[in-house]
Ligand SMILES: Cc1cc2nc3c(=O)[nH]c(=O)nc-3n(C[C@H](O)[C@H](O)[C@H](O)COP(=O)(O)OP(=O)(O)OC[C@H]3O[C@@H](n4cnc5c(N)ncnc54)[C@H](O)[C@@H]3O)c2cc1C
Ligand code: SF4
């Protein structure tokens with residue numbers, strides 16, 4: 100075991116607003132032409148972060164190998180984002196600025212993110228919008244032809260750009276278009292239906308990956324001068340989440356096993372407005388966009404156990420609890436606060452008519468104020484989706500919602516250059532931990548994905564390639580051979596278990612354990628229980644898993660089993676991290692640490708740091724390192740939305 | 742929400758990987774609830790198959806909320822099933838009755854090679870896109886987002902067309918296996934925007950040539966594509982594509 104380290108985030112010196120430009124001036128570049136063509140960069144992931152980086156590095160002339168699980172890069176999970184993307188354009192003249200977006204993000208993250216990264220994100224946000232418009236992304240417009248904006252939770256300006264309820268899709272199709280152009284140009288080679296199963300480290304540097312071609316089961320070796328992971332988030336550790344069913348932690352977890360530290364694993368975002376869970380047959384939870392909180396009012400019956408239909412409950416017997424508790428922000432408080440408030444009400448027995456885990460989101464007032472047509476224009480597709488699932492018509496009967504796992508702020512630790520603790524391994528998008536602290540504001544993940552993809556990764560990877568003296572490696576190297584052998588044996592071991600429980604069955608149990616003990620509200624006893632339960636379940640998995648089929652065919656059961664094996668380790672680490680963090684901040688709420696009013700209570704004296712866990716071996720306790728968070732420009736305050 | 746489950750009989754296309762033919766296999770699923778999604782019903786079936794030691798039915802899916810375009814089956818003879826404007830994953834069992842028998846097949850079309858069971862290869866769509874479904878510009882060279890005002894109705898038309906999820910249902914439904922609706926959606930989107938203007942002619946010619954090269958058939962205005970399209974992409978886009986093509990060919 101190593102000594103506990105204080106990690107250096109390598110933040111450039113100088114005033115906040117000048118750091119990124121200085122960084123540009125101070126770092127070396129690779130000259131165009133042959134020098135770039137001869138450098139190979141592996142990018143795993145084709146979402147906004149990975150696809151954006153692959154296309155841009157292709158434009159710069161590098162030799163890019165780009166991987167994804169889906170049959171085409173256009174289906175990466177970024178496609179599912181609905182609501183919008185932030186940028187500090189101040190097109191609405193409502194007082195927005197780079198500083199305000201930066202400040203909102205730091206405050207929204209409950210002062211647990213790195214100032215310099217967050218500031219850079221706010222700076223780059225404007226260029227993202229310009230770039231997307233120029234690529235033909237059909238953002239919503241006003242009649243005069245200018246770009247339209249909407250508001251999102253946790254802020255008091257209107258800075259969210261959107262394309263109906265399909266913003267992620269449109270941004271991803273922009274990325275896909277740029278990627279398609281580079282594929283045609285020969286700079287990017289695309290490997291769809293390829294899953295990265297291991298990272299290859301040679302002489303301390305990331306030099307390649309092992310990937311499985313999902314149709315044939317073939318295990319392949321790929322070498323490169325740098326590796327970028329942009330593989331998205333790990334919310335399906337809860338089984339039920341708003342993420343796609345193939346979202347996974349495998350790429351980052353295998354890199355973690357090879358030496359990349361895992362930062363803030365317990366920071367997970369539980370989104371307040373998903374369609375409530377209906378049964379245990381379910382495979383996912385459907386998000387109802389946060390934009391609904393612009394016009395919808397959240398309430399529960401005042402009387403515990405009141406199971407009348409919502410329209411039978413008179414106005415004075417309803418509690419609009421967000422408006423009551425947070426008059427300044429009302430229904431637009433940040434996600435963590437809205438989610439926890441719903442939990443508090445439901446725990447007190449106040450809930451919707453058909454479930455004790457659901458609250459109302461009511462559009463009656465908005466329909467009265469704006470008319471049904473305007474409401475339909477804004478939210479029609481969401482209302483239709485809701486009606487198909489629940490069977491109630493939200494124009495007439497208030498919608499019901501409940502919080503659901505949605506986004507993971509934690510991820511692999513990276514420095515200012517998005518480089519992990521393994522040299523030459525960069526991590527971008529939701530897969531890293533960098534910008535959102537303990538809670539992410541709405542419409543900020545798309546912004547981060549594209550900032551990383553279009554602007555940051557291309558620059559920092561170029562700097563790395565220009566500065567590093569890399570010896571040539573080829574895939575015949577021992578490290579590649581060993582990693583390939585390990586991967587093959589691992590899969591064969593899974594197929595050889597021949598027990599009696601299906602992947603889904605075990606994953607469901609993991610999900611319930613995580614949701615109950617490492618979910619919206621956590622305490623020491625529950626977390627210790629989770630550590631014990633997850634470790635026991637992992638043991639059972641390796642003894643009692645039941646799979647069919649083989650490893651030389653398309654076999655989704657095997658793919659999911661392999662991903663679940665990683666979730667069974669990550670879940671335990673999340674609980675350990677939550678147990679270590681004896682404070683409440685953002686999405687991490689420890690019942691032992693709250694104010695008299697029940698709000699999260701941080702402990703800045705002892706916990707103003709990023710936890711970065713080192714893997715020490717299977718079934719061994721991980722080792723904690725820290726990065727101290729220094730606030731030079733913002734004063735730490737108690738977050739208040741009252 | 743409901744406690745009385747339905748019994749659903751299924752005839753599902755099974756085909757081994759690498760095999761040139763397959764067959765329908767009968768299955769029955771009990772206790773199906775109306776609020777279950779069609780794919781959740783198949784999950785339950787797969788659970789019982791695996792428990793019996795049989796291979797699970799392979800079907801592509803990911804987001805399970807109608808936006809990624811990964812899923813796609815012909816359900817009861819209709820691509821994406823009985824509910825208009827929905828993808829396969831959005832279909833709920835409330836569309837069916839207790840005791841129904843439902844046939845489930847892959848999206849069949851010559852350019853979509855069948856891989857296994859209900860999974861097909863739609864990579865031809867990517868190759869069409871690579872021929873011109875983009876604006877030629879590099880990151881870093883964009884003017885301010887509001888530099889070119891775009892009339893709201895043009896932006897809305899562009900968005901209508903851009904909503905395509907690339908699922909391939911239009912191809913599966915077309916008697917000629919034409920990809921015209923898919924290709925026209927992309928061409929149309931960019932033709933409504935000033936950013937797409939400079940490359941209009943080249944784009945239409947190149948994408949259509951690739952569509953033909955992939956073996957997709959001609960469009961003879963059957964309209965089946967529009968009827969099954971989960972994003973309700975209008976067949977009017979095909980007329981627009983033809984005009985773009987003609988303009989391009991004249992400039993030729
Ligand atoms: C329903 C929903 C709605 C959302 N709405 C919004 C919103 O309105 N605004 C907002 O800002 N954010 C939103 N988010 C969050 C945001 O969409 C994501 O955080 C963001 O898109 C992640 O992008 P990414 O590029 O990091 O990863 P992803 O888009 O998830 O891409 C991951 C990529 O990695 C690949 N991959 C993963 N593992 C492997 C592996 N082992 N081998 C090979 N490839 C692999 C995948 O195939 C995929 O290409 C939403 C999220 C969800 C789930
Ligand atoms: S046009 Fe419609 S049916 Fe065809 S691929 Fe696009 S979304 Fe699918």
Ligand code: FES
Pocket residue numbers: 801802803804805806807808809810811812813828829830831
């Ligand atoms: S699974 Fe994504 S559209 Fe059906």
